[in-house]
Amino acid sequence: MISVLINQLQSRRCLLVLDASEALFQRNNFQHRLEYGLFFRRLTEELSESCVLLTSRVFPDQLESLIAAELPIDFLRIEGLEVNAALQLLSSKGLTDKEKCNKLIKTYRGNPTELKAVANRIHHFFASSAEKFFENPTTLVSDQFQEMLNQVFSQQVLSKTQRQIMIYLAE
Numbered sequence: 001m002i003s004v005l006i007n008q009l010q011s012r013r014c015l016l017v018l019d020a021s022e023a024l025f026q027r028n029n030f031q032h033r034l035e036y037g038l039f040f041r042r043l044t045e046e047l048s049e050s051c052v053l054l055t056s057r058v059f060p061d062q063l064e065s066l067i068a069a070e071l072p073i074d075f076l077r078i079e080g081l082e083v084n085a086a087l088q089l090l091s092s093k094g095l096t097d098k099e100k101c102n103k104l105i106k107t108y109r110g111n112p113t114e115l116k117a118v119a120n121r122i123h124h125f126f127a128s129s130a131e132k133f134f135e136n137p138t139t140l141v142s143d144q145f146q147e148m149l150n151q152v153f154s155q156q157v158l159s160k161t162q163r164q165i166m167i168y169l170a171e
Contacts, residue, residue, distance in 0.1 A: 002039050009043075009050040021054040022152070025062060037062040044071040057148060058158070080110020093119035100130035117142030 009016065018024070024036045043052050044066050054060075059075070066073050081089065086105040087098065089112060095101055108114040118133075121140050126132040141149075152158060158166065 002042060006042055006046055009047055009052075012049075014050040016050065016052045017055075018052065019055045020057075021060065022056045022058045025058075025060045033062065037065075041066060041071075044073050057152060080105075080108070081112050081115070082110070086110050086112070086115060089115055090119055094123060094128045095119055095130050097130050100134060103134065104130065111145075114142055114145060117145075 008014070025033055040052075040062060063073065063075070067075070080086070083102070083105060087101055090096075090101045090104065093116065095104070104115065104118060108118060118140050122128060122130055122133045153163065
């Protein structure tokens with residue numbers, strides 16, 4: 001099956017997009033991880049015109065060796081908003097205390113989805129007062145982020161040690 005796909009990708013210029021590829025590298029299935037590792041190695045070694053785009057919430061360990069081998073592979077980590085853009089976003093949601101907004105930006109690492117969600121919850125639960133929000137030691141997360149965490153923990157994407165570290169950091 002891999003050979004058929006590679007032949008198709010070699011015969012014409014194609015863009016193959018594998019979204020949410022962290023599901024391919026589940027920790028609990030060693031055989032699948034080996035097969036996908038081989039698949040990606042062959043893709044990087046045998047494709048000349050086509051391109052493969054992976055999206056993932058977790059950087060797959062299997063790609064480390066391909067990058068180290070200086071094969072034609074690259075990755076882009078999507079970072080949060082820059083501070084000024086994040087301040088503008090929070091201001092548009094009615095939060096104007098710059099010190100508190102900077103604290104929110106740092107806590108949520110500039111993630112626009114999380115900043116919007118926490119701003120909406122501050123508006124709803126704390127009458128738009130970031131100060132009152134910070135009086136309560138809690139971190140609010142959006143439903144989307146909660147779902148992503150549930151997926152990451154339930155799909156065995158993280159190793160046992162990685163899960164323990166995440167739980168420790170959350171506490």
